[in-house]
Amino acid sequence: MSQEKFPQEEVEKLKVLARVEETFPDADACADCAEARKKSGDPTDLCRTHLKQIYGI
Numbered sequence: 001m002s003q004e005k006f007p008q009e010e011v012e013k014l015k016v017l018a019r020v021e022e023t024f025p026d027a028d029a030c031a032d033c034a035e036a037r038k039k040s041g042d043p044t045d046l047c048r049t050h051l052k053q054i055y056g057i
C-alpha cells in the first residue's frame, strides 16, 4: 500500500485556506468589508458576503 490519503479533516482545512487566500484580495477592495473593519477595529474583519465565501456557505 503506497497510496497515501489525506484525512478528510486536512482536506477541509486546505480548502478553507485556499478560499481565504482567494477572498482576502477581494475583501480589501470591498466597501462593506472596510466598514466592518472600521466598526470592529479588526483589520482582518469581513462583511457577511465575504465571510460566507470563506466558509463556503
Ligand SMILES: [Zn+2]
Binding pocket: 026, 027, 030, 031, 032, 033, 046, 047, 048, 049, 050
Ligand atoms: Zn466584503
